[in-house]
Amino acid sequence: SQQGEEDPQALSIQEGENATMNCSYKTSINNLQWYRQNSGRGLVHLILIRSNEREKHSGRLRVTLDTSKKSSSLLITASRAADTASYFCATDAWDNYGQNFVFGPGTRLSVLP
C-alpha cells in the first residue's frame, strides 16, 4: 500500500488565494518531500523536510511536518495561474536493499485567473 496519501484530490481556487494540500503517511520516515508535476511532464522537486524539522519555507511555499500525526501540509501563498499543476508528497523508507521512496496519488491544483 502507498505510504503517502494527499488530500484533497483536487482543489480549485482563484488567483491570489492560498492553497493548502495535506499528506498523510503510515510509518516512520527520515524525510518527506513535495514535488510538482505539470501536465505530461516529469516531476520537479519543491522542498524537503526532515523528520526532525517542523516547518520549512521556500519562497511562497511553506511546509509543515507533524511526525506524531504522521502528516504534512504544503501551503502555497498568493497563488498564481502558473501554479496550476499536480502536487505530490513522497516519503522515504528503508529495507534490506537500501532506501526508496513512495509517492502519494497527488492533489490536482487549478488556479483560476
Place this chain on the structure above:
Amino acid sequence: IAGITQAPTSQILAAGRRMTLRCTQDMRHNAMYWYRQDLGLGLRLIHYSNTAGTTGKGEVPDGYSVSRANTDDFPLTLASAVPSQTSVYFCASSDGSGNEQFFGPGTRLTVL
C-alpha cells in the same frame, strides 16, 4: 547531455514482446529509480538502485527487471509485455541519502 534522459519518448508495443526502456544521467548520482504513473494512482516505484551493482524491488516489480552495470545507466526491461503495463514510465536519480530526485521526461508506453 545535461540531467537525465529517457528513450524512447513513446512506444506502441504488441503484447508478448520484449522492451527495454533506457535511462541515462550525467550527474554522477549514486541512486536511480524507475516509476510508473497511472491515472489516479500517482507514481509507483518499480525498481531502484542505490549504487552501481545493486538493485532493489519497489512497490510493483512484477514483470519488470533492471540492471545497474555503471553509474550512468539504469535500463528497465519488460520481458514479455502485457496490456496492464500500459503506462507512463519515469526514471529519476538522486545523490542518495534521501535527497531530492531529478526526473526524466518520461516514456509513454502502450501495450496492445
